[in-house]
Amino acid sequence: MVRRLLVGFGCLIAITMLTAGLTLAKTVKIRVQSVIPAKADEVTMLNQFGKDVSDLTNGEVQIEVLPAGAVVGVKETLEAVDKGLVEGGFAWTHYWSGYHPAAMLFGSPVAGAGVGIDNIAFISWFMYGGGRELYDQLWTEMGMNIKGFMLQPVGPEALGWFKEPITSMEDFRKYRFRTPPGIPGQTYKDIGIAAVAMGGGDILPALEKGVIDAAEWCCPKPDSVFGFQKVLKHYYLQGLHQVVVNADIYINGDVWKKLTPHQQKAIEVAANASLMKSLAYRIYENGKALKDLTENHGVILHDTPQDYFKAYMEAAKATLEKNAAKNPFFKKVWDSQKAFADVAVPFWAGAQMSNANLGMAFSKSKK
Template sequence: MKRRAFLRAGLAGTVAGGAMLAAPAVHAEEKFRWRMTTSFPPGLPFYQSGPGSAEWIVKSIDEATNGRLKIKLFAAGELVKWNGGFDAVTGGTVEANSAVAYYWSGKVPALQYFGTVPFGMSFQGQNAWYYHGGGLKLWNEIYSDFGVIGMPCGNSGVQMGGWFRKPMNSLADFKGLKMRIPGLGGKIYKALGVNVKSLGGGEIFPALERGVIDAAEWVGPLQDRRLGLQKAAKYYYTPGWHEPSTTTELMISKKAFNALPKDIQAVVRQVAAAANIIAHTSAEALNGGALKDLVDNYGVITGPLPKDSVDAARKTTALVLEADAAADPVTRKVYDSYMDFQKRHTAWKDISETAYSAYVSGS
C-alpha cells in the first residue's frame, strides 16, 4: 500500500509539475491586438509604405512575434486626422501612432528637439544623441506625463529646402510669402516675415496648385514626387537648413506596452530601431533617382536658396532657440543636453566625415 500510495503521489506530482511547465507556453500564446494611426497619406514612400515604413513595422512585428501582436494600421484621415495621433493614443482610441514629434510641440515646446533642429545635427549625430547622449531618456521623461512612450523609427536625413512657385533671389522675396512649413523651421521663417501655414501632407498639393500657398516644404525628392508637388511648382531649393535630420517617431500607449510580455516589448523596440536605419538608407538609396526624374522629366529647376536668406535664418535660429529655452525649464533642459552633445559630436565630425567629404569633393 505504501508503494502504491507513493506512486500515486509521484504521478500526481508529475502531472502538477507538467502543468507548471506548460504554464509559460499558455502565456506565450496570448494574443494582442492593437490599432495604430499615422500622420501620413496612404502609400507615401518612406513613412507609410516601403522599407522601414509604418507598414513595414507592423508586418515585421507580426512576423517576429509569430502573430502574437497584430497591429491594424490606419493612414492619415482613415481613423483620425493627420494631426490627431497624439490625442488618439493618450485618449485610448488607439495603442500607437507614427508621426514626427514636432507636431505636438503646441503641447510641449521641447518636443521640437525630437523631430529636428534647424542647423542642428545630421542623422549620425541626432541618433548618437538619442541612443548614447541621453536624448531618448529626455524624450520619455516628457512623454511619461502623458502615459506614452516614444522611440525613433525612421529618419529622413537632410531634407530639401522646399518648392516655390516663383524664383527666390533674396531674403526680400520671403516677406509675406505664404509657405507651408512646420516645426522650428516654420517659427524661424515666421520671424523672417513669412506667412507660415500648417497643413498635412495630403493637403499640400491642392493648396500649392491653387495658389492658396506660394511655397511648401515636405521632405525630399522621393516623398515629394509622390505628392505630385512638381506639378504645382517648379523651383526646388536646397539646403534644407530647417530639417537636417527629421526623426519619425513611434508613439505607444504606456499601458498597452506594459501589458505586453517582455519578449514582445523587446521585439517592438528592436523593430523600431531597425526601421530607423532601414528607412533612412532607403531614402538615401532612392532620392538621387527621384531627383533626376523630377529634373529630366518634369522640368524642375533646382538650386541654392539665396545666401542672405540662409544667413538670416541661421542668425534667427540661434536667437529663437535661446529665447525658447529661457522661457521654459523643460525646453532649457533639452536644449542644454542637445547643444552640449552637438558641440562634442561636431568636434569629431569635423575631422572625420566633414574633412573626408571636403577632400573627396575637392573643396
C-alpha cells in the same frame, strides 16, 4: 486500464487547450493611426517595421497601420493614443509642440538645434548621449500615457519648391510658403516669410488653388509622391529648418505595460533597426527621385541663396534661447544637445567635409 487511458487523454486535451489559450492570450494587435496618407514613403517603412516586430515575436505582436483620420482627426492622434481610443499613432513629434515646446527638440530640432547636429549625429545623441532617456521623460512632462520610439530619421530636408527662381531673401519674402508647424515654421515668420502651416495632404490642393505660392515637405521622393512637380518647377535642396527630422511611433502606455519583456524587447530592437534601414532607404530612393524629377519632369535644381542661412540660423538661435529661458525641461534637453555637440560636432563636421567633397567631385565629373 481503459479508465486510466481516458483520464490521461482528458488531461492531454486540457493541457492542449490551456496551452492554446496562453498562446492566444499573448497575441496582441496594435492599431497605429498615421497622420499621413497610406501611399507615403513613411508608411512603407512603418509597415516594414511592423513586419520586423511580427517576425521577432513569432507573430505574437501584429501592427496594423491605419491611414490618417481612420479613427480620429490628425490633430487628435496623440490624445487618442493617450486615452486608448487607438493603441498606437505615427507622426513627427514636433507636431505636438503645442503640448510641450521641447517636442520640437526631438521631432525637428530647428537648424540642427542651433549647434550643428545633423541627422546622423542626432542618432548618436539619441542612442548614446542621453537623448533616449530625455525622450522618455518628454511624455511625462506632457502628461501623456505613452511609450514612444523613434523610427525614421531623415534630413536634411529640402528648402522647397518655388514658382520662380529666388536669388535672395528679398525674393523669398514675396511668397506665401508652406512650412512645418511649431518652432521651425515660426522661425520663418521671424525672418519675414509669410509662413503657412498645413498638413501634407493639403499642400498640393493649396498650391493648385493659389492659397500658397511655394512649399516644403521633405525630400525628392516624398515630394514627388505628393506631386509638387505638377505645379512648381524650381527646387532648392539646401535648407536649415529641418536638417534633422524624426518620425516616431507612439504606443499607449497601458498596452505597452501588458506586453511581455520579450515582446517589448522585440519592438525596441525593430525600432533601432528602423533607424538604419530608414537612412539607407532614403538615400537611394531620394537619389532616384531627384534624377527622375530633373530628367523627366522639367524640374530645375538650384542652390539656396547664401543670405538665407545667416538669417535663418540667427532667428533659430534666438527662438531656442527664448524657449530655454521659459521652460526648464526644454533647457535640460537643449543643454544635453549642446554638451553633445561640443564633443561630437567638431569631429563629425570635419569628417563630413571629406564625404561632401568626395560626392561633389563625382557629381561635377559627370557634367
